[in-house]
Structure formats: C-alpha cells, structure tokens
Amino acid sequence: MLNIPSTQFNTSIEAPATVPADWLALGVWADEPDTGPVAGLVSELRERGDFSAKHLELVPIFNPAGVAAQRLLLVGLGQRAGANRAALHAAAAAAARHVTGKKVGTVAFSVPAPEFTLAVGVGFAQGCQGPGVRKTSPTRFAPGHVLLLGGNAADLPRVRAEARALWLARELVNAPPCDLYPETFAVVAADAGRATGFDVEVWDESRLAAERMGSLLAVARGSARPARLALLRYTGDPGGPVLGLVGKGVTFDSGGLSLKPTDGMVDMKCDMAGAAAVLAGTQAVAELKLPVNVLGVLALVENMPGGKAMMLGDVLKARNGKTIEVLNTDAEGRLILADALSFAAEHTDRLVDFATLTGACMVALGTETAGLMTNDGEWGETVLGAVTRAGERAWKLPLDASYDGLIKSKVADMRNTGGGRWGGAIAGGKFLEQFVGQAKWVHLDIAGPAFAESESAALDAGGTGCMVRSIVEMARTFSGERSG
Structure with missing residues (x-):
C-alpha cells in the first residue's frame, strides 16, 4: 500500500567539481560572492541578470564545463543572515523537485556549511517524493543515492531517520x-x-x-x-x-x-x-x-x-x-x-x-x-x-x-x-x-x-x-x- 523511497544518504569530503554525479546542486548566497567550482559562471549569470540567488531560485546548466557531473543546478539560498533550518530545508526540497522528474542515479548537493547538513538532507528527502501514489506512470523518481558534499557525517543517522x-x-x-x-x-x-x-x-x-x-x-x-x-x-x-x-x-x-x-x-x-x-x-x-x-x-x-x-x-x-x-x-x-x-x-x-x-x-x-x-x-x-x-x-x-x-x-x-x-x-x-x-x-x-x-x-x-x-x-x- 505504501511506496517508501529507498534513497541512500551519505556525506563526502570530495571536491564538488570532481564528483561524477547525474546532478550537482550548488547553493549560492544572494549577498556573498560565490567561491565554488563555477564561480566565474555564477558571476557572469549575475552580471547578465539571469541569476540573483534569491531564495528558491533555480538555474539548471546542462553539460557544464569544469565539473564532472553531467548537469549542474544553481540553487538560490537567499540572504546569508536569514539562513536557518527552514530556509535551507525549503531550498533543498525545491532543488530535489527540479531534478527528480526523470530517473537519476546519484545527486550530489554541496552543503553550504556543515551545520546545514540536517536541513539539506531532510529537505532533499522532502522534495524527492511526490504525491502521485497511484499513477501508472510516475512523475517523480527518487534518486538511488544522495551525496551531501562537505556535510557533517555525525548528522547522517538523523538525516536518514527523519527522511x-x-x-x-x-x-x-x-x-x-x-x-x-x-x-x-x-x-x-x-x-x-x-x-x-x-x-x-x-x-x-x-x-x-x-x-x-x-x-x-x-x-x-x-x-x-x-x-x-x-x-x-x-x-x-x-x-x-x-x-x-x-x-x-x-x-x-x-x-x-x-x-x-x-x-x-x-x-x-x-x-x-x-x-x-x-x-x-x-x-x-x-x-x-x-x-x-x-x-x-x-x-x-x-x-x-x-x-x-x-x-x-x-x-x-x-x-x-x-x-x-x-x-x-x-x-x-x-x-x-x-x-x-x-x-x-x-x-x-x-x-x-x-x-x-x-x-x-x-x-x-x-x-x-x-x-x-x-x-x-x-x-x-x-x-x-x-x-x-x-x-x-x-x-x-x-x-x-x-x-x-x-x-x-x-x-x-x-x-x-x-x-x-x-x-x-x-x-x-x-x-x-x-x-x-x-x-x-x-x-x-x-x-x-x-x-x-x-x-x-x-x-x-x-x-x-x-x-x-x-x-x-x-x-x-x-x-x-x-x-x-
């Protein structure tokens, strides 16, 4: 009667640019310059007005240069001063909803700071499960594996249990x-x-x-x-x-x-x-x-x-x-x-x-x-x-x-x-x-x-x-x- 996702959550200390994932999600603060693996691209998008990193703003990049992942998703986190569990949970959930419309094996999410591991992990779990419990053709596909890059490994048991x-x-x-x-x-x-x-x-x-x-x-x-x-x-x-x-x-x-x-x-x-x-x-x-x-x-x-x-x-x-x-x-x-x-x-x-x-x-x-x-x-x-x-x-x-x-x-x-x-x-x-x-x-x-x-x-x-x-x-x- 119930269809519970089997997604596995883990942390990794690998550099985001080196992870060979189906998607790499990168959180970007609206009021701070990006220093991640695609900092130049983020700056260019900002200058053109195509990305401001406001909360829940998403910009997908296909076949991105400079990263091992097949696709890149820029995730707006909003103002750094307003960051809390609710805000990061919602941002991760929005990212998950975007990338799970098709079957994917591994999604890597670069956690913006270790203290947000729980928020990002459980938020991603929120977004990778849809309501179409009786559709013959699913509209949401939970990934097999989620890597929380830079996340706190001590938070993993709680991420998994709450998910x-x-x-x-x-x-x-x-x-x-x-x-x-x-x-x-x-x-x-x-x-x-x-x-x-x-x-x-x-x-x-x-x-x-x-x-x-x-x-x-x-x-x-x-x-x-x-x-x-x-x-x-x-x-x-x-x-x-x-x-x-x-x-x-x-x-x-x-x-x-x-x-x-x-x-x-x-x-x-x-x-x-x-x-x-x-x-x-x-x-x-x-x-x-x-x-x-x-x-x-x-x-x-x-x-x-x-x-x-x-x-x-x-x-x-x-x-x-x-x-x-x-x-x-x-x-x-x-x-x-x-x-x-x-x-x-x-x-x-x-x-x-x-x-x-x-x-x-x-x-x-x-x-x-x-x-x-x-x-x-x-x-x-x-x-x-x-x-x-x-x-x-x-x-x-x-x-x-x-x-x-x-x-x-x-x-x-x-x-x-x-x-x-x-x-x-x-x-x-x-x-x-x-x-x-x-x-x-x-x-x-x-x-x-x-x-x-x-x-x-x-x-x-x-x-x-x-x-x-x-x-x-x-x-x-x-x-x-x-x-x-």
Missing part, C-alpha cells in the same frame, strides 16, 4: 481512503514498530468499549469500518518520565450527518495527518535510539453518515466520565481526542496532541502555521522552541478562562462546538483541555500546514509530513531537559 519518517507520514496522508482506514492504519503502525524497535498495542471495538471510550466509538458508529486505537510505546530510558504524543486519525471525514459539501470533502483523506505525524515521529525516535520514553496514542476512525451514525443532540460519555452534547457531527476530531487524551493523561504528565482540527485555525493563521494552545506556559514555550528549531512554524493562541463559555452546554458538561462564528480554533482547544487532567499539555492544530492544496516551489500538493521533524526535536529536548 524515512517524513516519507512514511506523507505516504499515509496521500494514501486513498479505500486503502487506508482504521484497521490498515493499525497494521502499518504494527509493522513500523517491529521494524524499528517500539511496541504497538491495538485496541478493537470490544476493548474500546471495555475501556469506556464512548466518545471515540460514537464517531465511528456510522462507518462500516470499525474504530481502532493504536498505542505506541518506545522505551529508551527505562524508569524515566514519559513524553505523551496523541494523534487525530480520522482516515476519512465526510462530516457525518453534518455532511460536508463535495469541495469540503475531497481532501478529507488528510484528516489523519496528526496520527501520521505521531507514528512517523515515534519511528524516527526509535530508529535513533534516543534516551527518552514515548507513549503515542493514535485514535483511528472513519466519520460517515450511516444508519447508526451519531446524531445531533446525542449526549456522549467520555472515558473520564464527562458528558458531551453533540451539536455538529463534523466537529468529530475533538471527540476522538477526548478519549485518547484521557488515556494518555493517566500515564504521563507531559502531553502534546496533533490534529487537523479546525478550519478556523487556517482562517486565523493561514496554511503554513500551526496554532498552539496550552494549559502551561513553560511547557508551551518548550514545545514551541522545538517546533522552531525543527524548521516548522507554530503560533500561540490564548486559552484562558475567559473562553470557557464557548463550549458551555445546557444539557451536558460541554458541547462539541463553539456555538458561533468566533474563536472556533480556541473553542476546539478549550474542549480538549477538559480531558488532560493534571497533565501539562500542548494542542497543535495543524489543519493548515498538514496538507497543501496546490504545489509550490518547495512543496508538492498533498501531505507535507508536517510535525514529524518537530516530534524528533521535542523528544531530544525532553530527554535533554530531564538529564540536565
């Missing part, structure tokens, strides 16, 4: 819902656990009922596909504290009886991007053997309008005993997360959930930035710092008590919608807050950055692999903070 995790998350999000549904998602999770060294336990409907997960089961009632809960346990620090990661896994969201229109439903195979990120991030953590304990909870359902579907006016009881009035069956993600968070909070006091939860968050922050809400300022800053270092984007939204009225119900402990046009993303966060107990918790609403509706210079349309890199950074930070 594989990114590919897994994107394949899951891009997979059609006829192939990826709760049962098959759980199988993928179990396979990943066996391959990389973490335990996976899968709960079926009877176990979910025994565990009092009435809110999650209610969402799944309308579908012929039964719900599943997958528990991922990685133990890299026996006896130590546990980082809890919870992912929304609605493998297809029709809206239920609050049926979405076609335009709003067509991309709803992506509504499991949070669960994909948690699975892929846990896989990377396990592959790297980080000294940290992780509990991943994947809440997996389909939301369909069948004869047994959850109805407006229903009152559900969640695992923690709280009752929920259903006023919109298309606000289902928070319902499955309620039970998943309740379980996770029983086993750790540090939680982060990842969910394509609200269109309102996209209205507020656009399509490239996740909304971050938290019940603990210090923990929120820790998670935000990890996201930023990973080269991803999040912005804090308020979650104070003045918003409590958004989810007030006349007949139950709470309702599952905000009841109006205002503060929809925050209403979702306030709802989830009721199920985290005493844990320090962060909610990341990734509705915008998890799925690209159209392609851009650095991104293909479809799943982006959002938050996989951030989860690795969170795990590293969690371990480092504790040991420090």
